[in-house]
Amino acid sequence: MGVRVSTRAKRWVLGIAGLSVVAIVAAGILVLRGESGSEAPAEQGTANLPGPAEVVAGYLEAFAEGDVRRAASHTDDPATASAMLADSRSGVAATTIEAYPVDVPAAGGADTVEGSFRIKWTLGPGRVWQYENPVRLDRAAGGWTVRWSPTLIHPRLAEGQHLAARSRIGSPAVLDRDGTPLLVWRQDGAKAAEDSGEVTAPLLLDGMSRLAAEQAADSRSVAIVAADGTEVRTVHGDEAAQAEPLTATVSAATQRAAQGAVDSAGAPTMLVAIQPSTGDILAVAQNAAAGDTPNALSGLYAPGSTFKVATVAAALQGGVSADTVLPCPGSARIGTRTIPNDGEFDLGEVPLHEAFAYSCNTTFARLAADLPADGLERAATRFGLNADFAIPGITTEAGKVVAAADPVQRLEDGIGQGRVQASPFGVALMAATVAAGEAVTPRLWRGQDTTVNTGYQAPPAAVLRTIGGMMREVVTTGTGTALRGFGEVRGKTGTAQLARDRNQAHGWFAGYQGDLAFAVMVSGAGTSDPALDVTGTFLRNR
Numbered sequence: 001m002g003v004r005v006s007t008r009a010k011r012w013v014l015g016i017a018g019l020s021v022v023a024i025v026a027a028g029i030l031v032l033r034g035e036s037g038s039e040a041p042a043e044q045g046t047a048n049l050p051g052p053a054e055v056v057a058g059y060l061e062a063f064a065e066g067d068v069r070r071a072a073s074h075t076d077d078p079a080t081a082s083a084m085l086a087d088s089r090s091g092v093a094a095t096t097i098e099a100y101p102v103d104v105p106a107a108g109g110a111d112t113v114e115g116s117f118r119i120k121w122t123l124g125p126g127r128v129w130q131y132e133n134p135v136r137l138d139r140a141a142g143g144w145t146v147r148w149s150p151t152l153i154h155p156r157l158a159e160g161q162h163l164a165a166r167s168r169i170g171s172p173a174v175l176d177r178d179g180t181p182l183l184v185w186r187q188d189g190a191k192a193a194e195d196s197g198e199v200t201a202p203l204l205l206d207g208m209s210r211l212a213a214e215q216a217a218d219s220r221s222v223a224i225v226a227a228d229g230t231e232v233r234t235v236h237g238d239e240a241a242q243a244e245p246l247t248a249t250v251s252a253a254t255q256r257a258a259q260g261a262v263d264s265a266g267a268p269t270m271l272v273a274i275q276p277s278t279g280d281i282l283a284v285a286q287n288a289a290a291g292d293t294p295n296a297l298s299g300l301y302a303p304g305s306t307f308k309v310a311t312v313a314a315a316l317q318g319g320v321s322a323d324t325v326l327p328c329p330g331s332a333r334i335g336t337r338t339i340p341n342d343g344e345f346d347l348g349e350v351p352l353h354e355a356f357a358y359s360c361n362t363t364f365a366r367l368a369a370d371l372p373a374d375g376l377e378r379a380a381t382r383f384g385l386n387a388d389f390a391i392p393g394i395t396t397e398a399g400k401v402v403a404a405a406d407p408v409q410r411l412e413d414g415i416g417q418g419r420v421q422a423s424p425f426g427v428a429l430m431a432a433t434v435a436a437g438e439a440v441t442p443r444l445w446r447g448q449d450t451t452v453n454t455g456y457q458a459p460p461a462a463v464l465r466t467i468g469g470m471m472r473e474v475v476t477t478g479t480g481t482a483l484r485g486f487g488e489v490r491g492k493t494g495t496a497q498l499a500r501d502r503n504q505a506h507g508w509f510a511g512y513q514g515d516l517a518f519a520v521m522v523s524g525a526g527t528s529d530p531a532l533d534v535t536g537t538f539l540r541n542r
Contacts, residue, residue, distance in 0.1 A: 049143035052113045053104045056135055059146050060099035060117060076138065077148035084162060088153045091164030092222055094121040102132060111139040123165065123220045124213070129236045131155065156235060160227040163235070165220055172245040173212040177280065177446075180252040181245075183208055185216075201255050203284050203294040204248075204444070207393025211448070212246050247446040249280035254516075254542050258283035261520075261538035262290075268523035269534055270296035272428040276435035276517045279442045279450075281391075283518075284425075290523065298397040300421035301521065304494030304528075305359045306510040307380075307416030309430055309467060310401075312356055313459045314379035315367045322353040322466050326367075328360035335408040339365040339415070342495060342527075356470045357478030359493060361415050368414020374403040376413050376420070382459050383430040384439065385422055390451035391444050398426030416496055424519045431491070431510045432517035434468050437461045471511060480509065482532040486539045489513045493528035507531040513539065 050058070055074055062071035063085060072081035089097075097120065104115035113136070120130040133155060136147040150157035157163065172193075174183040181193040183205070192205060201208075221237025254273055262269040268290035273283040286296045293299070316322070330344035341361050347354065355363040368376060380386060385399035399422035404410045412418030422430075425442075432440045439458040443450045458464065471490035474480040479493040491511020498504045507525030509532055511518065518538070522530040 052107055052115070052137045052144050053101070055137060055144045055146060056101055056104050056115065056117065060101065064097045064099045072148075075146045075148040075152075076140075080159075081148045081152075084150060084153060087162035088157075088164075091162050091225065092121055092123070093165055094123055096120075096122040098122075104135070107137075107139065107144075113137045113144075121222075123222075124216070127220060129222065154224070154235060156233070157224060161224050161232060163222055164225045165222050173216070174208045174246045174248055176248055176250050176252040176255075177282075178251065178253075179247075182248060182250065182252065183212060201250055201259075201284050203286065203296060204250065204394060207444075208246070208248065211393045211445075215244075215246060246448075249275070249278070249282065249444055249446065250284075251282045255283040255285065257538050257542035258285035260541055261285070261534045262287040264537050265289075265522055265530060265534050267525055267530065269521065269530075270299075270424045270523075271518060271520045271534065271538060272296050272424045273516060273518040273538075274428050274432045274440065274442060275515055276432040276440060276512065277515050279432070279440045281442055281444050282516070284394075294394070296424045298395055298425070299423050300397060300400060301423070301506055301523075302417050302420060302496035302498075303399075303422040303427055303510075304416040304496030304506065304508050305361070305364075306427050306430070306492045306494035306508045306519070307420055307422070308356060308359065308364050308414070308494075309434065309471075309492055309510070310379040310383050310385070311364050311368050311376065311414045312352070312467060312470065313382065313463055314371055314375045315352070316463050316466060317379075317459060318371065318375070320352060320367070322470060323351045325349050325351055326355055326363050328355050328358070328363045330362070332362040332365060334365055334369050334411050335406075337365075337408045337411060339411060353470045353473055356492075357473040359474075359479050364414050365411035369407040369411040371410060371414075373405045373410075376410060377401050377403045379459075380420070381456055383433050384456045385426050385430060386454065387429075387452075387456045388454035389442055390453055391442060392448045392450075393444055396425050396442070397423055398429055399423060416494055424521050427508065427510045427519035427521075428517055431512050431519060433458050434464050434471065435490075435512040435515070435517045437464050475511075479528065480511075480532060482529070483511075483536055483539070486536060487513060489539070491535075493532065495526075495528050498524075509535045511535070516542075 059071050059074040068082050068085040071085055072078040075081040100118040102116040102118055107113045115135050116132050117135055118132050120128055122128050133152055137144045138147055150159055171185050172181040173185050176182050184193045221234055223234045224232040226232055258271045262271050262285045270286040270290055275282055284296050328347035328350050330346035331338055331340040339361050380401035385401050387398050389396055401420050404413055409418055413420045439456050441450055468490055471492055474492055475483050475489050480491050483489045489511055491509055494508030496506045504524050505526050507522040507528040507530050509520045520531045520534045
């Protein structure tokens, strides 16, 4: 870029490419201005050659832009200058560099001019390192040249040395709950530790990397390094400052099992696992067919009969017991809507817990229609489906359930269709609430808290214990018997017809085993069977 410095100060905005362990940022700024009065006028001899101020301007412009050869060409030792400038630029790996002439006086009749300039290195967000350097110019037959000295890079630098940010390359950036590296530092930031045999959560990678970068920026230091790689002295930051790795709540083993389980399905599939006792997010997985958008955390879908957990909670709190005998006909006409059971099976008169185990749509549609307008909304809210959390590094949306004045709308909502929406994250949170016996605050980090924007209060513990028993019956004798061989599993199956095509449906399973709660959704599966298969693969391999 050809820029001529006139007798007045000028400003240039130039692009550089700064390579950092945190990120690659292609943005650089060089601002040339006098800090005390105007810039000295250009010295022009008979050959109309640039004066000292213009030569310094050219040197600083090229240095900030990253063109070390052009910067070195303004000096009396281009080969040495070019090598040392390159070493220090790459060593510091700043995101931007700015250079300001401070004082470059007119030469008059002198053959030597001494002045100064200021360098600013931006090392990361809010991390600026700046200092003043001396500069000396000599008049020669070909014009003014900058006398090369390592002090043009830093006042304390000597020959054979360079500046370098303390390297974290290869060290952990994010650990899982057990200390296994999930991300490690590379030259271009925090990257998945795949080459060490570990598996990170692809949907969480960007957020983890960003948070690690922010923490690392606060602890960056710069040292003078000798030719043999030994550190001579620290010239910026704390010598002992090193970025401690972040610790996530994710379990590498559970994440590996979750990813393998969703990858075993051909259709778009998602899985979220939460530890009920702590709210720790243990795994978030979706397969390639589900795309790159983190729908497991924030995609909203009809949850199907998994929502009967909330519907039965509303009924239990309304005076119905688990042993209350209710009709489960093959189909039922309620208002203007005829609602069938899946396959129109008919159980006759059965206790509520059995209707839940076999997922009687007709029973639950009637229960929902008889609730108050806001009955399902209040019940869903008490399982966290209307909650809002700000979790560092990720964006989540649990669900959306609103009041319905129309009984027909309520019956649709009561079986997880209609206007009820939930994400796999929200359905996992609902299962975790049953398992914990109380409200659960999801979190992803040790030492970085979740902000609860809208919290929730769980149903009474006695109600949740009753629902837990019903969820166990689903697996032992009901619609979830495919999981009977996996130990003490409790859960609820779900099939949710798509609004755009009633012949297509998502398959769900939400449940828990001990201190592990989870939700699985298989898009377009038609039934809950594929979700049960994915769940079995997950539990078998975790």
